[in-house]
Amino acid sequence: MEHFSDEERLDKLFLRKVGFDDCFQGLAVQFETNNRSFRVQRDGVVYATENIHLSGKQLKFVVTARRMESPEQWKTVVKLTVKPEGSTRQKGQQTWKPSNAVLPQNVPDIFFPRFQPEYPGHLKRQKRDWVIPPINVPENSRGPFPQDLVTKVPQYTLIIQATDMEGSPTYGLSNTATAVIKVTDVNDNPPEFTTATFYGEVPENRVDVIVSNLTVTDKDHPHTAAWFAVYKITSGDPSGHFAVPTDPISNDGLVTVVKPIDYESSRAFVLTVIAVNQEPLTKGIQLPPQSTATVSITVIDLNESPYFVPNPKLIRQEEGLPEGKLLTIFTAEDPDRYMQQTIRYSKLSDPANWLKIDPIRGQVTTIATLDRESPYVKNNMYNATFLASDSGIPPASGTGTLQIYLLDINDNAPQIFPEEVSICEKPDPNAINITATDADIDPNTGPFAFELPDSPGDIRRNWTITRLSGDYAQLRLKIGILDDGIYDVPIMIMDSGNPPMSATSVLLVKVCPCDENGDCTSVQAIVAAGLGTGAIIAILLCIIILLRAQGRRQRSHSTPLRLVAGVRLRGKRFHGRVFEFAQLDKFWGRPGLRLSE
Numbered sequence: 001m002e003h004f005s006d007e008e009r010l011d012k013l014f015l016r017k018v019g020f021d022d023c024f025q026g027l028a029v030q031f032e033t034n035n036r037s038f039r040v041q042r043d044g045v046v047y048a049t050e051n052i053h054l055s056g057k058q059l060k061f062v063v064t065a066r067r068m069e070s071p072e073q074w075k076t077v078v079k080l081t082v083k084p085e086g087s088t089r090q091k092g093q094q095t096w097k098p099s100n101a102v103l104p105q106n107v108p109d110i111f112f113p114r115f116q117p118e119y120p121g122h123l124k125r126q127k128r129d130w131v132i133p134p135i136n137v138p139e140n141s142r143g144p145f146p147q148d149l150v151t152k153v154p155q156y157t158l159i160i161q162a163t164d165m166e167g168s169p170t171y172g173l174s175n176t177a178t179a180v181i182k183v184t185d186v187n188d189n190p191p192e193f194t195t196a197t198f199y200g201e202v203p204e205n206r207v208d209v210i211v212s213n214l215t216v217t218d219k220d221h222p223h224t225a226a227w228f229a230v231y232k233i234t235s236g237d238p239s240g241h242f243a244v245p246t247d248p249i250s251n252d253g254l255v256t257v258v259k260p261i262d263y264e265s266s267r268a269f270v271l272t273v274i275a276v277n278q279e280p281l282t283k284g285i286q287l288p289p290q291s292t293a294t295v296s297i298t299v300i301d302l303n304e305s306p307y308f309v310p311n312p313k314l315i316r317q318e319e320g321l322p323e324g325k326l327l328t329i330f331t332a333e334d335p336d337r338y339m340q341q342t343i344r345y346s347k348l349s350d351p352a353n354w355l356k357i358d359p360i361r362g363q364v365t366t367i368a369t370l371d372r373e374s375p376y377v378k379n380n381m382y383n384a385t386f387l388a389s390d391s392g393i394p395p396a397s398g399t400g401t402l403q404i405y406l407l408d409i410n411d412n413a414p415q416i417f418p419e420e421v422s423i424c425e426k427p428d429p430n431a432i433n434i435t436a437t438d439a440d441i442d443p444n445t446g447p448f449a450f451e452l453p454d455s456p457g458d459i460r461r462n463w464t465i466t467r468l469s470g471d472y473a474q475l476r477l478k479i480g481i482l483d484d485g486i487y488d489v490p491i492m493i494m495d496s497g498n499p500p501m502s503a504t505s506v507l508l509v510k511v512c513p514c515d516e517n518g519d520c521t522s523v524q525a526i527v528a529a530g531l532g533t534g535a536i537i538a539i540l541l542c543i544i545i546l547l548r549a550q551g552r553r554q555r556s557h558s559t560p561l562r563l564v565a566g567v568r569l570r571g572k573r574f575h576g577r578v579f580e581f582a583q584l585d586k587f588w589g590r591p592g593l594r595l596s597e
Contacts, residue, residue: 028067035061038078046078154221156181187226188282189219191251191275192290200255201298204263211297214244214253216275225279229253234292236271242297244273255295263301264337271295303392306332306343308400312383318407319372324365327355330402331362332388341390348399349385351376355402357386364402372406373439380406410444410497416505423477424514425484431476433468434507436493444497446471451492453504463489475507484512 031040038061040046046063059080066073141147158179165172193216200212220226231244231253241259246252253273274292281287308330315328334341344359354368364386372380382404389397414436421432438445447470452460462482466474475489487509494502512520 030066032064032066033061034064037061052080154183154185156183185221185224185226186282187220187277187279188285189226190281190285190287190291191216191218191229191277192288193275193293195293196290197294197296198255199296199298201300202257202261203300203302205260205302205304207257207260209257210254211242211257212255212295213247214255214273214275214293214295216251216253218251218277220277226277227251228278229275230278232274232276234272234274236269236295241266241269242271255297261299262335263299264335267299267301269295269297269299271297301336301338303339303341303390303394303396304335305396305398306334306388306390307398308332308386308388312401312403314403314405316405316407317370318409319370320409320411321366321370323367323369327364327366327404328402329361329363330357330386330400332398332400334390336390336392339392341392343388343390346387346389347384348387349383351384352382354382355384362388370404370406372408373412377406380408382406408441408444410440410495410499410501412439412444413501413503414438414445414448414493414495414505415503416491416493416507419505420508420510421475422510422512422520424520425482425511431474432509433472433474434491435472436495436505438495440495440497440501444501445495447496448473449494449502451494453490453492459489462487465491475509482511486510 031042031044033040033046037048037050037052038046039049040063052059060077062075062077064073064075137147158181159176160179161174161176163169163172163174193214195215198212198214202209202211214231216229218227218229228248229246229251231246233242233244239259241257241261243256243258244253245256247254253275255271255273271294272292273295274287276287276291309332313328313330317327321327330345332343332345334343345357345362346359347355347357352368352371352374354366354370355364356367357364364384370382371377374382376382384402384404386400386402387397388400389395415438417435417437421434423432434450436446436448436450438448450465450467450473452463452465454460462477462479464476464478466476468474475491489507489509490504491507492502492504494500515521
């Protein structure tokens with residue numbers, strides 16, 4: 001920029017020297033101006049071609065440097081302004097007249113910025129800058145806010161042209177290609193809660209209940225790892241009652257109860273929840289405060305069921321406890337400490353009907369004698385169930401089990417086993433082994449003591465018994481031979497309890513003739529050998545039919561019938577007795593005739 005005094009005239013005055021610095025050196029450059037009042041010589045000296053008056057105005061013109069071998073050119077602007085009156089000239093400054101057209105010393109050069117001409121078909125490199133797309137917002141919009149105004153473009157399609165000969169539109173050949181640029185989303189937008197505080201409530205003792213939905217917004221591409229939210233409880237739930245899974249469709253956080261909550265222990269919770277993405281945020285981006293929210297949860301009190309303490313309750317008691325005795329006190333507690341309620345008790349299950357419970361105090365007493373050998377007792381254990389009901393609206397109830405472990409006492413005498421045996425009338429050997437059973441358990445069972453009674457007298461005369469071990473004895477025929485038939489042999493057995501229990505058991509011994517193999521023979525032996533009731537009835541039925549046919553021919557005569565086996569007629573046992581046909585027919589014709597072994 002050159003300065004001149006007011007009303008100063010310029011006439012062929014040297015103004016500046018244009019200095020063109022070529023990076024490649026030696027280029028031929030031609031200078032031009034857009035103002036005919038100024039010229040630039042080939043050596044770069046700028047001068048005025050006529051007198052120019054500068055009266056308070058700024059004068060500027062453009063100097064263009066053209067390269068003669070190519071279309072390249074450079075431009076710069078030269079400004080001439082009026083120098084204020086009274087300003088002091090710099091030392092050594094001279095006033096040049098047109099006649100003194102000599103270039104002053106130390107005149108600064110004018111430098112040209114690089115400039116590329118614009119030609120059709122040429123590619124021009126531009127500096128990167130923001131491109132703002134058109135944005136349309138309807139007036140008086142009611143939201144929801146924040147509202148997205150620009151939609152991300154996932155893909156760009158570019159058409160690129162390449163031209164040789166330095167891009168010359170006249171001589172260069174060109175071709176085009178299509179470039180498809182896909183924009184890959186990165187996690188540069190953290191999830192943000194739509195509100196700072198969420199609220200919810202849950203009844204106590206409930207699980208798998210959704211308490212509150214936490215909603216977030218995320219500007220990343222939907223349904224990607226950079227969009228899906230992961231929720232974490234950072235404080236307010238030390239016992240782990242809650243979890244916050246993510247809804248895979250809405251991306252909401254579902255505050256869910258995973259552990260029962262007791263109202264009497266915790267009436268409310270204030271949770272702090274943060275939301276992050278499945279994919280970490282891009283480096284340099286931090287979670288904003290909007291990625292943290294508070295969840296306020298209220299617990300609702302419900303009428304809870306009373307519960308027995310302990311449950312089940314185990315007691316040990318000797319069997320034989322008579323009715324009317326206090327067994328135990330079995331009571332329940334009401335967990336609702338803030339509700340004034342009463343509890344009443346009742347019996348729910350008592351298989352043997354041995355017990356009753358006081359409805360107010362919970363006292364359990366006996367109404368029958370406890371018996372360990374009862375079929376309702378399993379492995380010495382008897383179970384009874386009771387019900388506790390409160391007075392709430394609606395009422396709640398709970399059950400409790402009373403387990404009675406019955407201790408054995410010696411209240412059962414041993415019995416002979418087996419109850420029936422068979423022996424040959426001429427046995428060889430003439431002995432059988434027997435034992436005893438006892439409903440009690442150790443130490444109220446064996447070893448057993450076996451003994452034959454003194455009466456009737458033929459017992460000791462015909463039989464003898466010898467103890468083999470603590471639980472077994474051997475019954476032997478004392479005489480050489482005994483008529484075939486059924487004999488009752490009484491045996492006294494005593495256990496080892498304290499005090500011991502004893503009883504006399506009758507052993508039914510069937511005596512029959514045997515062959516050389518020890519098998520019973522003869523018709524009589526068939527019955528004595530232990531035929532069933534059906535077989536005996538069939539045999540007798542045949543006999544009766546024959547006798548009746550004979551009776552029709554001889555009404556005045558009686559046909560005797562000898563019962564060769566032990567038979568019960570109408571509840572009485574007969575063995576070896578002789579019946580007339582009329583007697584047997586009398587029994588047979590009446591209802592209730594029973595024939596047994």
